[in-house]
Amino acid sequence: MEGMEELIERIESGTQKLILDYTVRKRIKDSLEEEKANKIRQLERLKEEIDLLEKVRILLQKTSDYAREQVKQQIEMLVTRCLQFIFGENIEFKIELSEVRGRPEAEFYVVSSYGDTRVITKPQDARGGGIVDVISLALRIAIIQCSNTYVNGPIILDEPAKHVSSEYIANVAYFLKQISKVFKRQIIMVTHNQFLSEIADLAYKVEIKDGESVVTVCSSKENA
Template identity: 65%
Template sequence: MIEDLDGIIATIEKYTQQLIIEYSVKKSIKEKLENELTIKQNELEQATNLIDILEQVRFLLQRTSEYAREQIKQQIEMLVTHCLQFVFGPNLEFEIELNEVRGKANAEFYVISTYDDVKIKTKPQDARGGGIVDVISLALRIAVIQSTNAYKEGPLILDEPAKHVSNEYIGNVAQLLKQISDIFHRQVIMVTHNQYLSEIADLAYKVELKNGVSEVVVYNRLEQ
């Protein structure tokens, strides 16, 4: 009877030791998993904070970009409108509409003509002939040059800048070019067949083809 009891006690002690060892192993695993969970939670918190910061930066950059875009848009509209009104009169305005197309900014150009307080909005090519397009093209070129740092200094080189402007307004284009040169402190180098435009130059050259050879002579020099 005593031997049976000793055997039972030994079995219980052995099983208890096994349970203690198993408990110790599982406790160690649990502590390791808890430590790993704490580390991952910290990493997740850091990643979440980083995502929040990146979202704030993205939003700030987007707003800054939109603000800068709007500022440049207004500058270009004002300059082109000034050029149109200088040449054709006060009843013309230039407008740019910005929108997103497939994630990219897209710009549409319009001319607003005012007749007896009625505003008519058309595409440049549909507004009173090709002369409008010539002046807008000239003004946009100047606006882009003046609005960026890509071409801070240097002459403005033009090839027949007012080819489609009628004689009624060509004198105004000539004076506009003179003003542009003075205001922006840029030399204007221009190729033209138009007498009005050549007469505003401080120095003009006449190129003639004679016997298959181009002959260049000073055509006109105006005193400063």
Template identity: 55%
Template sequence: MNDNIKQFDDRLNNLANFISRQEGKRDQLIELKSSYENELTNIIDEADLLEHVMILFQKTSEYARSQAKNQIENLVTKCLQYIFESNIEFIIEIEELRNKANAEFYVINDTPDFFLKTKPEQSRGGGVVDIVSLALRISFMQTHKPSIEGPLILDEPAKHVSEEYIYNVGEFLRQSSSMFNRQIIMVTHNSHLAALSEDAYRVELSGTESNVSPVKSL
């Protein structure tokens, strides 16, 4: 009888120890579960925050791109209108291709008689291309962040522009230099553009030597 009671007590103690160990494991699992739940909550909160930040960056990027687009369109349009003395306009159309922004340039001629929208290279021969290229270089330098310092260096900037508009090109360059406080260094074969500069030098090749002489100095 005593042996049975002792065996029963031993089994009871073993069972109590087993239950105690299982309760300890349960408490550890509950604590671990709570820790994981807190970590999951933090991850969800962080993901939500990152999503809002991404949206903010996207909106900021879209706004900055829109502002830069408007500034560039405005400057190039004014340049074209000043030089060609018409209501010609320059526009940029941006579309998303494979998650990348793709920009297409167009020139618009809108008159009471017709409306024409073309690529710059298809409008008025090469003259419009020259002026669009020139105006884009100036606008990119002025709108780029961080700002681009130093002179604007041009090589035959209006080689396809007809003589009737060359004076306007020169005046545009002069005003741009003054407005943006930027020196312009230009290589040109056009005597009208050379005459409009503050300092001009003629470079002539004599055999294998280049002779440089001032054309005028104001």
């Protein structure tokens, strides 16, 4: 009988240990399952956030592309009108946008029409340096007009159109006059060109005499 009682005690003791071990393991399992469920919920929330952020990224990209295209068209139109005003109707300005290493880049082209033939060249290869000067001038004006940070300031030019031939320089002068009127901006310009200085409402002539700068008013006109 004693042997039987000892056996029963060992069995009961072992059973208690197993029950205790089971209880501990079950609690660990329940805790792990709860943690797993929390992680799954967190993962689902993160997936939703990632999906939302991706949609926002796509929206911003499309908005950026649209805004870039709008600015591109505005600049193309203004520069083309400038070129046509000065050189005639058979010339256009085009911008080609691309992305290189994740960064947007722009290439400028001049399109010249000769009857049914269209010739596309880089500005520096089109009809001499005068084209580059006029495009540079028009781009500066276009960027100023498209910018929201420089609303009412003057346009300051240093020797604009210095490579434009005498055949077209009078057109440049009249173009600048019209730009000032249309956009209601003062133009402050340094130039050696007589045509450009003569369009000014007020012009100053600076000469070096005996090592000193002598400034004289050489023209004064009322705004038309």
